[in-house]
Amino acid sequence: MSAILECKSLSKKFTALTALSNVNLTLERGRIIGLLGPNGSGKTTMIKLLNGLLVPTSGSILVDGKLPGPETKKIVSYLPEKTYLPDWMKISDTIEFFQDFYPDFDSKRANEMLERLHLDANRRMKTLSKGTKEKVQLILVMSRNADLYCLDEPIGGVDPAARDYILNTIITNYNENATVLISTHLIADIEKILDEVVFIKDGNITLHASVEDIRSKEGKSVDTLFREVFKC
Amino acid sequence: MQWELDSERPVYIQLIEQIQAGIISGVFKPGDKLPSVRDLAAEATVNPNTMQKALSELERIGLVYANRTSGRFITSDEAMITKLKGQSAKEQILDFIERMKQLGFSPEETLALVTDIVKNGR
Numbered sequence: 001m002s003a004i005l006e007c008k009s010l011s012k013k014f015t016a017l018t019a020l021s022n023v024n025l026t027l028e029r030g031r032i033i034g035l036l037g038p039n040g041s042g043k044t045t046m047i048k049l050l051n052g053l054l055v056p057t058s059g060s061i062l063v064d065g066k067l068p069g070p071e072t073k074k075i076v077s078y079l080p081e082k083t084y085l086p087d088w089m090k091i092s093d094t095i096e097f098f099q100d101f102y103p104d105f106d107s108k109r110a111n112e113m114l115e116r117l118h119l120d121a122n123r124r125m126k127t128l129s130k131g132t133k134e135k136v137q138l139i140l141v142m143s144r145n146a147d148l149y150c151l152d153e154p155i156g157g158v159d160p161a162a163r164d165y166i167l168n169t170i171i172t173n174y175n176e177n178a179t180v181l182i183s184t185h186l187i188a189d190i191e192k193i194l195d196e197v198v199f200i201k202d203g204n205i206t207l208h209a210s211v212e213d214i215r216s217k218e219g220k221s222v223d224t225l226f227r228e229v230f231k232c
Numbered sequence: 233m234q235w236e237l238d239s240e241r242p243v244y245i246q247l248i249e250q251i252q253a254g255i256i257s258g259v260f261k262p263g264d265k266l267p268s269v270r271d272l273a274a275e276a277t278v279n280p281n282t283m284q285k286a287l288s289e290l291e292r293i294g295l296v297y298a299n300r301t302s303g304r305f306i307t308s309d310e311a312m313i314t315k316l317k318g319q320s321a322k323e324q325i326l327d328f329i330e331r332m333k334q335l336g337f338s339p340e341e342t343l344a345l346v347t348d349i350v351k352n353g354r
Binding site for chain 2: 164216220
């Protein structure tokens with residue numbers, strides 16, 4: 001089976017800015033991977049490229065061996081950094097919305113998660129707090145049976161108790177052939193669920209390693225290593 | 233089971249230690265069926281591959297065994313668990329002696345103190 005994500009000499013330039021420069025990266029299946037870097041390092045650019053929302057300036061990005069497009073969108077479940085669900089929808093409408101869009105969407109799973117987080121499916125999106133909206137969106141994304149879950153800052157706005165539940169949701173809902181790519185700078189909160197980390201700095205990949213290797217070789221947590229590498 | 237993990241040391245080693253501690257303290261009883269890897273991972277909030285690695289290691293040393301169709305079990309070998317208890321006690325004592333040394337007590341003085349405290353109840 002081919003790698004779920006493969007970047008070859010991938011670059012993305014905006015007029016005055018190089019967001020990604022010559023990135024070579026291969027991600028295997030069955031892993032939970034942290035895409036870690038400070039603000040403005042290129043995390044979101046990378047994620048937008050793999051979802052086909054941006055086009056590379058040079059080089060290539062392949063998802064399951066294919067260029068980003070309708071075929072890859074079937075197997076990639078994407079949580080963008082911003083919410084996009086219409087305000088007028090009830091939570092239950094958003095579930096139907098996803099059901100219509102994605103054949104791999106499991107509405108039973110979504111409803112179970114809503115219940116666990118005590119979210120009332122009859123509430124409208126516009127009445128929800130920022131953190132609650134994020135929870136709903138994450139529930140929708142994790143209720144798909146995708147091959148690649150691509151989560152851009154999934155835990156930024158939610159409280160610590162819900163954070164634990166969300167991490168559990170990630171652990172229990174992905175299958176052995178699926179990979180979860182999580183972009184964040186809240187490393188301490190998620191590092192125990194990661195297999196691998198990718199450090200990104202000024203548009204370059206500076207490290208791609210197993211987290212247990214980091215702990216045994218460096219004798220420190222990924223969070224500590226990150227603080228050292230990206231010291232201001 | 234309460235899991236307490238830090239991120240400074242390899243997580244799978246800490247998982248092994250804590251499952252061993254669970255076996256010693258009786259949270260996991262001889263012959264008990266273990267929850268699935270995924271459930272254990274969710275309970276400890278760790279990566280399922282890391283939990284898998286810890287269980288494989290416990291299997292390798294014989295504390296846990298896998299049955300192809302019905303999952304993983306704690307060993308029923310009481311002698312093995314007794315041995316594990318002995319090992320763990322020894323580690324605790326060596327650690328204690330080391331810390332007493334740092335306080336300036338020789339092992340003999342430590343032993344005398346311990347004997348005295350055990351005899352007099354405090």
